[in-house]
Amino acid sequence: MLTAREAEVLNRIDRDELLGDLSALIGIESLGGAETPAQQWMAARLAGLGLEVDTWDIDFPALKKHPAFSMEVERERGLGVVGTFGGGEGPALVLNGHVDVVPVGDISQWTVPPFAATIRDGQVFGRGACDMKGGIAAALAALAALAASKVTLAGRVALQSVIAEEDGGAGTLATILRGHRGDGALSMEPTELMLAPTHAGALSFRIRVPGLSAHGCVREEGVSAIETFRPVHDALLALEADRNRRLRQPLFARYRLPYALSIGRIGAGDWPSSVPDLLLCEGRYGIAPGEDAEAAKTEFESAVSSAAAGQAYLAEHPPEVEWWGGQFMPATTPMDAAIVSATTEAITELTGQPPRVEGMTYGADMRLLVNQGGVPTVLFGAGNVRRAHRPDESVPIDDLLTVAGVIALTALRFCRGS
C-alpha cells in the first residue's frame, strides 16, 4: 500500500519532461570517447533540479593503474558527473547510468535517424533509447518528482552519470574511486522490467591469425589467413556450445547461449589481389557468474591452440590471443540484500505483482559497483537488450514511467523519505 506522501511523489512524475529529457539525450551523439557534451548536459540538468552536483575531469593516467581498469576507446578527456539529492547520514541509494552509446552500424538498416529521437507507437526510437539513455531519463524523472515534492530523506540518493561503460567501465570505476558509494545501487540497464541480481561477464578478446602473402594469381603459393581462420572459427563455435551446455544456471534458463562467444569484428588483407597474411578477429567471450575468469581464458586459448595444431600452416605459425579493452567480470548480489528486497517491494507495489527475476547475459558496470565499490546492486530498467546495439533501437514509454516510479518509491523507502 502506498502512503499518501508516496502517492503524491509518484503523481509528480512528469511524462512529458521524461520524454523531453530522453529526446535531448538521444540528440547528443555520445559515442564512446565523445561523451563530454552529454555529460555537460547531465551536469546542467541535475543542477537545474536543485541537486548538489559533483563534476570532475577523470584522471585517466592514474585510473589506468587500477587492476579493474579496462577501456577500448582511447580518451584524453572525460567527465565524471554525480548529482545527489538529500544529504542525510541514513541509507544511501546509488542510481547508475551510462551516457555512452555504441556505433550505429550499417546506417541503411535504420528506418529512423539514430541521433534524433522518434516517438511513435508508444515507444521512443534512437541510438541509446534503451541502452541506456531511457534509464537515465527515468531516473531524472524520479529525482525531479522527489525534488518537486520537497521530500526530505534520512539518507540520500545519487545519480551517477558515467561514460565508457560500453568499452570497459572506466567511468563507473572513476566514480567509485572518487568516493561515490552507497548502501545499495540500482543500474537502469534494459531488463524488460525484470529484476536482475546477477549478470554474466564478457571479456574482450583479439586473435591474430597469420597467413602467408602471395600474389593472388598464384594464391596456392601463399596461405590465406581467411582460410586458416576457418578451423579457429569452428573451434570457437564448438567451445561456445560446450560451455553453454556445461555452465547452465537457473537464472539464465531462457537462453540457449547465456555466455555467448560473439565475434564482433574481423578484418584481413590490404589489397584485393594479394593473399591476406593476417586476419584480426575481435569479440566478446561470455563468462558465467561465479566462474573463474582466468580458467575460462585458459580454456579459450587452448581451443585456439588445438585448432591451430590441426592445421598445416597454423601449427608452425600459431595464432595469438590477446585480452584487451573491456574485461567485464560477472557479478552477483545476494538475494537477501536490502536493495533486492527494496526494489522487489517497489516493483510489486507499482505493477501489482512481484518482478520476474533473471540474470542478464551482458556485462555491465554493476560488477564495478559490487566488486570494487562493495555496493550491493541490481539491474532494473525499461526496454529489451535485444533492441540495443542494433538498428531502430527503441524503448516503450510506459515501461520508462514504471522505472521512474520504482526508482522514486525505492528512494523514498530505502532512504527513509518524508
Add this chain to the structure above:
Amino acid sequence: MLTAREAEVLNRIDRDELLGDLSALIGIESLGGAETPAQQWMAARLAGLGLEVDTWDIDFPALKKHPAFSMEVERERGLGVVGTFGGGEGPALVLNGHVDVVPVGDISQWTVPPFAATIRDGQVFGRGACDMKGGIAAALAALAALAASKVTLAGRVALQSVIAEEDGGAGTLATILRGHRGDGALSMEPTELMLAPTHAGALSFRIRVPGLSAHGCVREEGVSAIETFRPVHDALLALEADRNRRLRQPLFARYRLPYALSIGRIGAGDWPSSVPDLLLCEGRYGIAPGEDAEAAKTEFESAVSSAAAGQAYLAEHPPEVEWWGGQFMPATTPMDAAIVSATTEAITELTGQPPRVEGMTYGADMRLLVNQGGVPTVLFGAGNVRRAHRPDESVPIDDLLTVAGVIALTALRFCRGS
C-alpha cells in the same frame, strides 16, 4: 651469332648502373596513387640518357569515359612518361613497365626494409624488386647501352613508364590514347625468363554479405555476417575448383589453379560486442584467355546467389556482387607475330636455348597494349611472381642482366639498328 656491333652494345650493359637504378627506384615509395615522385625520377633518368621524353599530366576525368578504364585507388593527379630512342620511320618497339607497387602487408614478416634495396646473395630485395622495378631498371640499362654505343635505328624504341598497373592499368591506357603505340611490345613483368605470349585475366569483385546486428550478449537475436559469409565462401572455393578443372589450357599446364579466385580483403563489424551486420569481401576472379568475361561474371554471380538461396537469412537478404576497380581482361598474341619471333631469337642467342613458353596467371597491362593499342605484346622479365606481392620480394641480378641483353638485342634487330 652476334655481329660485332651487337656484341659491342651488349658489352656496354652496365651491371652497377642497373643496380643503382633499381636501388633508386625501390627507395621511392611508389604505392598506388603516390607514383609521381617515381615518374619524375624516370623522366629525369630517361632525359639523362639523351632520350626524347614525353611527360604529361594524365587527364583522369576524360580517361574515365573510356570503356577499358578501371582504377581502384582514387587519383587526382598522375604523370605519363615515355622516353624514345631513335626517331626513324622503321619498326617501333615498345617497352612497358609500371612503377607502382602493392602495399607491404604485415611488415613483421619482412626481414629487409621494403623501401630500401638490399643486395644479398646475388639478388636484390625490396618492394617492387621483381614487380617490376627490376624490369624497368633492365630496360634502362639496355637503352643506356644503345645510347652509349651511338646506335642508329631504322625505327625507334620507346620505354613507357606507367602508373596504376596494379589497380587497373589506367597509366598504360592513357599512354596508348596519347598515341604511343608500336609494331611490337615487350612488357618486363616477372616471368622467370620465360616468354609469355598470353596471360589470364583477373576481375576485381566486391561482395556485400548482410547480417543482422544485435548485442553480442544475445547474439542469436542477430545474424552474424561472418557466419552468413561461410556458405558464400564455400561456394566461391567450389566455383574456383570447378572452373580450373574445366578451363584447362596447355600453356597453363603447371598450375592447379591458373585462374585463381582469390579473396584479398574481408572486413566485418565495427564493435567487438555487436553482431556484425555486414561483411565486405574483395578479391580477384581469374579469367581464362579466350573466355567470355561476361559469361564468367554471370557464373560467379550465380554461385553467390545459389549459396545465398540455401541459407535462411541470405535467402531473404541476398548478398550483392559488384565489379569494380581492376578489370583485367585476358590477352593473347599469336605465336607467329614478329615480336614473338624477335624475342625468341634474342633469348636463344643470349641463353643458348629457346625460351620456355608459358601463359602467365596474372592480369597485366599487356591486355591494353594488345586489345586497345593493337600492339602484339609479350611478357618477358626477371624474377618470379611467387616472390611478388609478398614479404622479402626479390629478383636475381643475373636474370636482370639477361633481360637487359634480350631487350638491347631485340631492339637492335627489331628496329634495324646499326
